[in-house]
Amino acid sequence: MKIRSFSGKTKVRNLAASTNVFFYGKGYFCEVMRHIYSFFIALFQALLPVLGLFSSKLKEFRSVRKPVFSYLESKINGSDRLIWVHAASLGEYEQAVPVLEALRVEYPKHKILLTFFSPSGYTIKKDTPLADIVTYLPLDTKSNANTFINCLSPELVLFVKYEFWPNYLEKLKRNNIHTILISGVFRESQPFFKFYGSWMKKSLKAFNYFFLQNESSLKNLKKLGFANGEVSGDTRFDRVSRQLDYNNTLEFIAEFKQDKLLLVCGSTWPEDEANLLDFINSKADVKIVLAPHKINAEKIEDFRSRLNKKVILYSELQSKNLQKADVLIIDAIGFLTKIYAYADLAYVGGAAGNTGLHNVLEPATFGLPILTGTHIEKFPEAGQLNRLAALFTVKTPEETSAVLEKLISDKNFREKTGIISGQFVSQNTGATRSIINYLKNQTLTA
Structure with a gap:
């Protein structure tokens, strides 16, 4: 039996053919996944009228998006120069605020369109003076993306943090519209880094530039094959630091606090309140403000009934003695x-349960020691404050009481911890300036 040998050239040809098959297969997989994604998004939109019969949330989801295109047509004419900013929800809006303020100053002749995906952002900020037009973002179907962007013809698009809608991004890329990501975050847990989500990497080609929050995001972006980015920081630092320049006077808080120490428990959930309950009931000579994340009268009354202190609600200020509370x-x-x-x-x-930690930068900008629950792994600013010993995570009522007692009894410790918080915010401002400087060097003119 004669064994046939292959020449070097034949080996190279076979290797090249195998490589082509591999990349063809990979490209085919990506296209199939894109079509599957688009099919199911379109199917979901088509089924919304029926699904809305069984879910009030889905009914509202459809009804608030139904008039979007007619609304845009009434607000935009052919001569408008448009900048589109998209924020998923209220948190991303807060990140966008300093950039929106700067865009107002630098590009006064442009109209600014602000879109939200979540009602928590739109409902609260639909009348913001920082945008000329505020609306919901229609679902990411190919048809919606084409209609939406053709209607807008924006000169510039800014997406906030990690809003990645493949069909919108594909249309922006196809129309050669300058698109940037601000306060971006890339984690290895995102679909881009998984075999099933590798097809989404193509969407990232729509971004001309990435402004990222931290070095790990830049490193992860490079793993995806993109070098057009920089670490500019989180624009929320710019947002919260400006609060120091505003008038923060609240006479009812001054009257309540008097000359005592004040603990403010902000954006609390039942899990947080369970951690705080023993401390509140046992500690004298400390005033406490509790601001629940959700204003639910029944739950507030339930928590109030478990307190053995003099409690007053903000809604009762006119009828009760605030100083004695x-x-x-x-x-x-x-x-x-x-x-x-x-x-x-x-x-x-937010971090005692799984609802998500709320904004720790707001108290940090005022130079406060901070406590949270333990689930802070998805919140890099909280992790950084924790490593700096300006933020303490607590898991149980006993831990909560122990840390608060230490901060209250040791003035030196409390003040040093607060200084670290304030410096952390002031040292991390400047992301907005980086973004605006970049835009000034691009083709967008005022």
């Missing part, structure tokens, strides 16, 4: 940021 529960929205200005220490809710 030990605990003030804020059953209203819009006060928390200013209340932190009066605090001596803060507890920030």
